[in-house]
Amino acid sequence: MRIAITGAGGRLGGALCRCLATHHTVIPLLHQDVELRSPETIGQIVVHHVDLVIHTAAYTNVDGCARDPDLAYQINGLGTHYVALACQNLNIPMVYISTNEVFDGETSTPYGEYAPTNPINAYGRSKWAGEQIVMTLLQHFFIVRVSWLFGGERNFIRTVLRLAADPPEGGLRMVEDEVGSPTYAHDAADAIAQLIETPCYGIYHLVNEGWCSRYTLASEVLRQAGHGHVPMTPIRLADYQRESTPPSYTPLANRAGAAFGITLRPWEEAVAAHLAEVSPT
Numbered sequence: 001m002r003i004a005i006t007g008a009g010g011r012l013g014g015a016l017c018r019c020l021a022t023h024h025t026v027i028p029l030l031h032q033d034v035e036l037r038s039p040e041t042i043g044q045i046v047v048h049h050v051d052l053v054i055h056t057a058a059y060t061n062v063d064g065c066a067r068d069p070d071l072a073y074q075i076n077g078l079g080t081h082y083v084a085l086a087c088q089n090l091n092i093p094m095v096y097i098s099t100n101e102v103f104d105g106e107t108s109t110p111y112g113e114y115a116p117t118n119p120i121n122a123y124g125r126s127k128w129a130g131e132q133i134v135m136t137l138l139q140h141f142f143i144v145r146v147s148w149l150f151g152g153e154r155n156f157i158r159t160v161l162r163l164a165a166d167p168p169e170g171g172l173r174m175v176e177d178e179v180g181s182p183t184y185a186h187d188a189a190d191a192i193a194q195l196i197e198t199p200c201y202g203i204y205h206l207v208n209e210g211w212c213s214r215y216t217l218a219s220e221v222l223r224q225a226g227h228g229h230v231p232m233t234p235i236r237l238a239d240y241q242r243e244s245t246p247p248s249y250t251p252l253a254n255r256a257g258a259a260f261g262i263t264l265r266p267w268e269e270a271v272a273a274h275l276a277e278v279s280p281t
Helices: 011-020 040-046 062-067 067-092 122-137 157-165 186-194 212-224 267-277
Strands: 001-006 025-029 054-057 094-099 142-145 174-175 202-205 232-235
Touching: 001 267, 011 025, 011 186, 054 067, 062 067, 062 122, 067 094, 094 122, 094 157, 122 142, 122 202, 142 186, 157 174, 157 212, 157 267, 174 212, 186 267, 212 232, 212 267
Parallel strands: 001 025, 001 054, 054 094, 094 142, 142 202, 174 232
Antiparallel strands: none
16 A cells, blocks of 8 residues: 555654555655645645555644644644545545543543543644544544553653653652553554554554553653662642643553454553663663
8 A cells, every 4th residue: 555644753653654664655744744734735645646644643742732722723633634635535544643632531441442532631622623523524534542652762751761860859750640551652553554454444542451650650661671779759640730631540442453353562561662672782
């Protein structure tokens, strides 16, 4: 297939380019190639005459979205509208990458693919708008939700390693009452590569198996990286001042993908793989 990947320079977009290039013709689309805030996006994609578009490009700065929700909607909502219209024009399927933050966190069990959505912040609302647009405009689509994505140069795990190398006075402080599903970009890309080979359209949660708090994730990173001696204090979400309000409990259950044999390894193993990538032995 000829596959266009928006946001090809990002964490998941880059992983997808590397993963798919071995069996497909990949057209990587960077920010300078597609301006999501403009209807010109439609023509910028149509001109490539691809068989599939994977739309990873998004405004993912959640605090930035809180500061400027209109910009978040322009990029994540209307931008997705233009990408979907390009797919409609070409009569091809689309993969839309969404997020755990379309849920409100007011539950005690992991969210299934078709659980009711109720985003509580600007980022989640803008990504939810993208989901609605894709489902409205297209018949053939994959909506893939990921969560706490790590990989590449900038992510939570790298931040923990940086802080551990030069701990602040009193040690690290990590939130213990925000719970989610850490997901390695490499593993998510591999799962998406499997998914697009099927005609099984719909909503999928492609996340590493299991879930944890930010505190537990940071603890595991420190343990595996040999920094278990670094002191760390658990704090509450309410103690961590930021402009966006993340949902407190959003583990995602991969039921739809698992039914077709598409599963991701436990998050602890994925962390080990990323640490080996960061500091190869």
